[in-house]
Structures are given as C-alpha cells and as structure tokens.
Amino acid sequence: MAIIDDENGVWLGRVFLPEAKGPAVVTLRGGAVYDITSEVAPLVRDICEMDDPAGYVIEAPGFRLGMLEEIAEAAPGDESRIHFLCPSDLQPVKACGVTFARSMVERVIEEKAAGDPGKAEAIRARIGAAIGDSLKNIEAGSRAAEAAKQALIGEGLWSQYLEVGIGPDAEVFSKAQALSAVGPGAEVGLHPASHWNNPEPEVVLAVSSAGRIVGATLGNDVNLRDIEGRSALLLGKAKDNNASASIGPMIRLFDGEFTLDDVRRAELTLTVEGEDGYTMTGHSSMAEISRDPETLVRQTIGRHHQYPDGFMLYLGTLFAPTEDRDLPGEGFTHKPGDRVAISAPGLGCLENTVRLSTECAPWTFGVRALMTNLSERDLI
Template sequence: MSFLSESEQQGTWLGRVWRPDYQGPCVVTLRDGEVVDITSRTAPMVRDICEMDTPAAYVRTAPGDVIGTLGEICANPVGSEAAHFLAPCDLQTIKACGVTFARSMVERVIEERAAGDPLQAEQIRARVGDVIGDSLRNIEAGSDEAAKVKEALIQEGLWSQYLEVGIGPDAEVFSKAQVLSAVGPGAQVGLHPMSNWNNPEPEVVLTVSSQGRIVGACLGNDVNLRDVEGRSALLLSKAKDNNASAAIGPMIRLFDDSYALDDVRKAELDLRVEGRDGYVLEGHSSMSEISRDPEDLVRQTLGAHHQYPDGLMLYLGTLFAPTEDRDVPGEGFTHKLGDVVTISAPGLGRLTNEVQLSTNCPPWRFGPSHLMRYLAGRGLL
C-alpha cells in the first residue's frame, strides 16, 4: 500500500531508495505514480539537491530512470533483496527540538502537581491565571507573558528545567541521531533494552540547507525513553540516540507552489499505535499550537554560532504525550514489542514503523565513509 494518497503524489517529492543492483542508495522522486531515480554527477545525494537555489524546480525536470511504481516499492520489505525506501536524508545532521508546545507542558506540570485531582488542578490553574490572565492557554515562548508565567509557576513551586526551555527565551535543541543512521518508512524502530517506559513522538521534520533556508518537510518519530530521560536530563543522549531510534519519512516534500512553510504551521498530525494484542492508541498533534515558530527554531539551531555545511533535518517537537493506561492502572502508556506506529498528516503522507529493541533491529553499518566509496565506485563523485 502506498504511503501517499493520489492527491499528495502531485507534490514535489525527494527521497532515497536502496537499489540492490547497485548495492547502495539512489536519489529518487515521484512522477505519475512511478519512482524515478534521478541520481547524477550533478546531484549524487539528497544533500546536493537541498543546497540548490530552487530544489523543487530541479527535481521536477531532472532526467532519470523509472525503477518501479510507488506501490511496488512501498510493498518491498526494508532490508530485502528488492528495492526499498530509506530515510530521505543522507549527509544532513539530524537535530531535534524539545518542549516546543508550552501550553501542554504547563498543563501537564499543573496536573502532576495536583496528583491527579481535577479540583486541585483547577484551583492551581485559577491561582496561576490570576497572575497571568489567559496566557496560560496561548504562551509565546520568550515573551513578556511567558516571563509572567515563569514567575507565577515559581511561586507555585512548579518551575523546572523543562519549563525553562518550554517558555524561556532559549529553545532546547539536541542531537537526535548520527548522519545516515535514521530509518525510513517500513523499517523497525528501536527501543534501548534498559527502558521500561517509552512512547512514540509524532513530529514534523524540516529539511534545512547549510544557509538556513527551509526547503521542505516530512514526518518523524522521535522515539522517546521517558524513564531514562526522567532519571536525569544528562541522560538525554542515551534516551534519544540509539540504533534505529530516529524514523524520518516517508519522503521530503519540497516546498513549491502547492506546499510551503505555512502549510507546516497548520499541519495536523495523527498517531496510531496498533499492538499485536489488539491494543490501539490514537493521538493528535496540531502544529498551530507550537510555542516557537519553525523559523525561530531554525535560527536558534543554525547561524553564526553554529554551522552545518551539509544542512540538517530538524524535528520540531510534539504536542502529544500518551497518558492513558495500557495495562496496569496508573502506569500509563508504554510500548510493547511488535507495536506498529503510524504517523500521518495531510500533505506529508504516512510514516509506518514496527517497534523492536535497538539491539534486535538491523545494525547501522552504512555510514558516510561507505557512501563516499559507493558514489566514487559508481563514478558519481
């Protein structure tokens, strides 16, 4: 089954497919339902196209060879001896933003403070509201209103380092995964075996050039180990960067007349988790509720203070945090092996992955040095 609807296929798409005849990746686009290999000496990598002045215009006219229909290649298992989709990025650094939906973060902390008692939560919310008015429902991070929220929450004993990055002037931006380590549609996503409390995080992922220009977007699963990070914020890297812990895809939708950054700002993301035991979890995240504009997050990541010569992929954060009990009352949600996670958004398609342990997912063995040797061997460098 295709990961794009017929109407979505009309967009300008950029991705990567593993070609068994070359034993390596190729750069592809979609044309009339067919997957077209547009790899060339001009642009042997996705990174090269994203650095162009008009990536979408290049992709629409680049010569190439049809390697199959979208439905055929989507149906091929990842890792098989048939052509299959990979994560759509290659040399881009993979970064992620945290705590970018301040309203939900403040609400969650208030509820935790109330120990699950709705009446106490409402009382705390009312006391905070007396100081900050209605800005609790619409906080702009780093604003004067956010400063008032901070002061009110400190007085309530609710302040934390997470709320500092949620409504303070500085965003949380961390390294999510290594270059070329992300997995794509249909692949397994990995949980570190030390974790017993974890969840998916459905997000929009921006494609950003080395000059800080946002050239496209796709979907991502910022697999989250809640217990590991909860023990200490200094364990963030262990909680976030493990084998197969970053899913990106299904393809990059390049910005053009049909889809642009304003569409990202209005994006509505749906999450569905289906367990082998028949369990189903559904969730939703609205980008309109983000507390930091995507362009601001890019500016805080890339600039005179930090350069990314091959560009970057930037997860924008999520509003979704599953709290409903899966098994034991009071323990909330956590993954089980074999869960199938589908993240979807109109205009960006569907990203589906199966949950396994990082130690059991296919090991990451194709890094930048392997890519360079492969491209050189094909005479593309």
C-alpha cells in the same frame, strides 16, 4: 493510508538499489518512482543546497524504477529488492523539545515523577491542570512568560522543562547522526533499559546550510520517558539509540503549491496497533506550537553554529499519551511488535514497527561506506 497521498507534490527521497549495493536519489512521477541520481546531485543533500530544489527535481533526467506501491511494500533491509530509505543522507538530525504547552506539562510530570510511571498520575492530578492553565497562550520568551516563570517559582512548580518551553531559548538537541535514521517500513528501536516510552509524531524540516527551509516530511522522535525523566542530563541516552529516529516517507519540497504555511497548519494523526490487539490514536496540531518553525531554525543555525551539509529538524509534538495500557495509573508504554503509523495530509504516512534497539538491524552504512559506494559508481 497510502505512503504518499498527493502525487502532485514535488517529492524527494532515497531508495536502496540492489545492483548498486547502495542508495539512489528518487522522486515520484505519475505514481512511479524515478531514479534521478547524477554526478550533479548524487545526494539528497546536494539537491537541498540548490537555489531551487523543487525546480531541479521536476526537470531532472531519470529512469523509472517501478510503481510506488510495489516499492513501498518491499521490506527495508532486504538487499535483493528496491526499498525506501530515510530520505535524508549527509544531514545530521536535530530535534526540538518542549515546543507545545500541553506536552510541556507532561515533561514536567516526568521530571517530578523521576521517571517512575506509577507516580505520574498522582502528580498529574496535583499540578498538571495548574501549570497548563498558567501557561495557556503565553508566547515563549515574552514578558508574560517571565512573569509566569516567577509565579511558578513562587509556587514551587518551576522546572527545567518550563525553562525551555516558555523561556527565551528553545531546546535543540542532536537526535541522530547523519545516515543513522531509519525510513518508512523499518523497525524503530527502544533502549532495553526503558520501561516507560512512547512514539512522538512530528513534522521534520529539511534545512539547507544557509538556514533556508526547503521542504518537510514526517518523523517519529521515539521518546524514553523514564530515562529522560530521571535526569535531563540523560537526554542523549534517551534520544539517540540504534534505530531510534524514523523519518519519511519522502521530503515534500516547497513549491508554489506547498509552503511553510502548510507546515504551520499541518494536522498529524498517530495510530498504534499492538500485537495484543491494543489500539491507540493520537493527534498533534502544528497550529498549537509555541515557537514558529522559522524561530526554531534560527535558534539551530547561524553565526553560533554552522551545518555545511544542512540538517533535518524535528519540530516537537503536542502528543503525550496518558491513558493506561496495562496497570492503572501507569499510562501508556510501547510493547515490541507495536505498529506505529504517523500521517498528515500532504505529507503522506510513515509507518514503523517497534523493537528493542538491540534487536533492530545495526547501523553499519556510515559516511565512509557511502562515499566509497558513490566513488565506485563514478558519481563522485
């Protein structure tokens, strides 16, 4: 699938410019990538803060860098060629967990198995169907959800994952620091201590500092099931590692043709292809999300928490693989070299290769480096 599947959309992203030794803000016009970096908007963050981001991008002066296909083929990290970066810059990356009932059941199984994949199948057979049936069509935070909670407590099946899945408060955590996420074509990292993990195909929202959702893109919220399953207090170690957050290919800004309702209807497809010939496909349907995207944004930003540069927000996934890859009963886990492709009509395709986080390129270009680079280019 092409990196971008609808060239009529209003697209906003970033590329690395060899001559600038730093990033440029770009859009697509007629199948070509255009540099629209300016003193008015040297950052993607600046455009997302505007009253009409899509209107600005459509009219912004720029110059042609090359055709989309040729730039998309350039390897990330090759500083001799223009290549795509993660489309966000100063926005911190937040994520919501346990937002789909079916994947919520798998989180409970992880907890009950204490991170041991060998125990997961037996636990799945014993309690998975019962919990899933109990929670079907329940609205998070409702009286019905509270009644289900009390019933499950009585059965000894209550879990902290069910608390954030159907309780009043959503799980919102910090996935990655600003500028640390990787983009299309890059390697994604697994902590070397993990031996039970999987990709998570998700929609990622671009949200302004005022809490306004201005666009959407795709993301891989790399998941370490064994580490988080041992203890929810290990969530930071399980979720925030070198190259463990992938976002892209570009942000599709909301306009008259693409709105939040399109996000609510999004159908995501996941494909994993291993160097050993293994293949797996998966799916995540936003129509089955337990909490509306606007609700998740309101729980993230408000009087209780401000984000002066806006933020990117992973919305969670329906996908939780249970099929065995190697040993019976141990389910799926990644192997180095796996190619992961996440796609959705209207949002394009995000593809990455799996490595250990210790083998991925280290993150060295932080906020200070970005500000120095922009200053040297007379953009700030």
